[in-house]
Amino acid sequence: MPLKNRDDIRNVAIVAHVDHGKTTLVDAMLWQAGAFTGHDAESHTVERVMDSGDLEREKGITILAKNTAVHYNGPAAQELGIDGGVTINIIDTPGHADFGGEVERGLSMVDGVVLLVDASEGPLPQTRFVLRKALAARMPVILCINKVDRPDSRIEAVTEEVYELFMDLLDDADQNSAALEFPIVYASAKSGRASLTRPSDGEQPDSRDLEPLFRTILDTIPAPTYDPEVPLQAHVTNLDSSLFLGRLALCRIRSGTINKGQQVAWCRSDGSMQKVKITELLLTEALERVPATSAGPGDIIAIAGIPEITIGETLADVDDPRPLPLITVDEPAISMTIGTNTSPLAGRVKGSKVTARLVKDRLDKELIGNVSLRVLPTERPDAWEVQGRGELALAILVEQMRREGFELTVGKPQVVTKEIDGKIHEPVERLTIDAPEEHLGAITQVLAARKGRMEQMSNHGTGWIRMDFIVPARGLIGFRTEFMTETRGTGIANHVFEGYSPWFGEIRTRQTGSLVSDRTGVATTYAMFNLQERGSMFLEPTTEVYEGMIVGENSRADDMDVNITKERKLTNVRSAGADVLERLIPARNLSLEQSLEFCREDECVEVTPEAVRIRKVVLDHNLRARSAARAKNRD
Structure with a gap:
């Protein structure tokens, strides 16, 4: 039997390098499709609605792939004769390479991509990554040159660079030149305007809205196809949670229909099958998930009722289960050791989570929704090796755990070799x-x-x-x-x-040493003033320190043990520190990412809800000296 189409649906992913305007474009599409009403629509107070996480808003990046639905009923839909309009399911994917697993999951849900490229910066490394994935999946591509109104835009040159990138990747993918016949849309996502006619550099598109982009999506991205003879197949591509419904599985229905209350076959990743009931079925409308009674091929749905379901598994027909292939992602490249906090200041913060069991449970929970992460045991029962795509992805995990109240010891990032x-x-x-x-x-x-x-x-x-x-x-x-x-x-x-x-051989990345506290106490202004000629400080006066804690960066290559708690001898002539406080150089307050970058092999980062400290793995100075002597003798 020939395949059938769902003409009322388009599933598309917005992909690009970081900060090229993906989330801003999705926002503009939602606005023009009437997703916002009332005060928000009048005042336009909602910005970057797709970046809902605190860290995403703080860092200005997308971390998790998210889906939304735009109901389009404009001229292009009417010309195609689609009564009631078209539902465009949009996947907003991360632009940072460290979150490539999210990109791959997003591509598994769609039938085509909109490749967004900055009109000034042109294609960058992540553009190559996402385009390579799309071409490997043989998906149609719409090129959208964004930010054409930038004063430094160079639209024609950037377009040529994209063609060169296609040529380079098509050689790798062994595809023909038909993939080069992609449509080009020129847009200013911030202004909510797009055009099929190339504007001059620095000028706005000639259209007043995004209608040319909507039309191009309907013309280029194919409608979902399905075989009416094939029973239910719904692929789990992401996970979410609800306070009322518990775990939600986000699925793309490949064939068949699914109904609320229906019994389905849960095809698990280990090859086993289990009969389960769909207790709740939700469809996406704009930014909300609304209850539905049924859904069909091409729909992107959320279902509740299966607490242990994971990404890559399949929901199938009970009488004729046909599991789909599991989702695979690229291998992790960076690892770091994450364990319980072993410093003398551990457990000082009220309500903090300090036990190994709590840390391991949290890491196991992260594995459920993060397909690009791996957690391996180490020689220590209170520490685990966590592998991911890059430093940023692992630092985001540590930062999320810190904000949840965990105290951790995090080792220097290492590469995963094979x-x-x-x-x-x-x-x-x-x-x-x-x-x-x-x-x-x-x-x-x-x-x-x-x-x-x-x-x-x-x-x-x-x-x-x-x-x-x-x-x-x-x-x-x-x-x-x-x-x-x-x-x-x-x-x-x-x-x-x-x-x-x-293997490239030995690499010496940091040319400076560390200033290491040789005792426990409180940092004093007097001691820091005398030490600042030796290097830069990482903390403020009156900060509590302990032996083995790194308090600054030495200007020379070697580590130096220092007494940062030394106090000035008081006399009845002058007060302690009054004349040096004004001349104290401000401390360098390192972020979590900067602290991880600063670490050497014998150093680690102590992470608590209130502070991030760098320390030696071995705190005792004598033990470190003996270990160094043994290593020198072996050499």
Whole structure:
């Protein structure tokens, strides 16, 4: 029997590099489709509604893939003769390479993609990553050149760069030139305008709304197809939770229909099957999930009633179960050890979670919804090796746990190696840097020390240059801080996983040592004033410290044990610290990501709900000295 179409549905993912405007574009589509009513619609007070998490709003990035539904009933739908309009299910995916697992899950739910590219920056590493995934799945692509109204936009040049990227990736995917015949939409997501006619650089699209984009989606993205003879198949692609319904499984229905209260076959990841009941069925309308009685092929639904269901599993017909393939993602490239807090200050915060059981339960919970994460045991019963795509993804997990009240000890990020043909291989990243021309020498020198190899360099004639490097992932640990220092905060660096290469050899990433407290006490202004010539401080006066805690960065390569609790001898002539307080250099307050970058192999980060501290793994100075002596003798 021939396949049938659901003409009233389109499933599309918005994919792009970080900060190219995905979430802003989805917001504009929701506004123009009438998703907001009342005060919000009049005042336009809602911004970046898809970035609902606290960390997403603080960092200005999308971390979790989310879906929304736009009900479009404009001229394009009427011309196609679709009564009642079209439901466009939109997946807003992350743009950062560390959250690539979310991108892959999003692509498994859709039939095509809108590739968003900044009209000034052009295609960047994550653009290559998401486009490669879309072409491998043989999905139709709509190119949307966004931010065409930027003063520094270069629309024609960016379009040519995208064509070159397609040519490069099509060679890898062994596809024909038909994939190059993609439509191009020129847009300003912030203004809510799009056009099929290329505007001049820096000018707005000639259309007053996003109607050209909606029309292109309906013309280019195919409607979901299904075989009416095939029974129910619903693929679980994501998980969510509800205070009232418990765990929700987000599914894309491939064939058949599903009804509220229906008995279905739950095809589990271990190969077993179990009969379960759908207690609640929800469909997405704009930003809300609304109850429904049934759903059919192509619908993206949320179901409740199966507390232990996980991503990649299938809901099928009880009498004729046909499980779908499990979702696979790329291998993790970075790992770090996460364990209980073992510092002398552990458990000081009221209500904090400090036991190994609580930490392990939280990590196991994270595994349920994060397909790109792995948790492995270590030699210690209170610590685990957590593997992920990159430093940012792991740092986000630690930050979320910190905000939930956990106290942790987090080790220095390491790369995940694999053995190929008897040789150790390590993950390699493609690094793209945009920076002012005067910093070219400093950047190449920094990356040469980190085993980076320049592949391409281009000059856009604006005083800025773009450089492409192939760098071992190990060499990028701690790179961002040094890079921002060398470029005085002006440089932009982005990277994406490229593959595995033979071990590059030893890399010395940090040229400075640490200032380590040699005793427990309270940091004094007098001691810090005398030490600031030796390096920069990480804490303020009156901060409680302990032996082995890192209180600053030494200007020399070696570590130095210091007494930061030393007090001035008081006399009846002058008060303690009054004359030095004004001359004390402000401390460098490191964020969690910066603290992880700063760590060396013998250091770790203590994370509590109230503070982030860097410390030595072995706190006792004598034990560290003996360990160093033994290591030297072995060499």
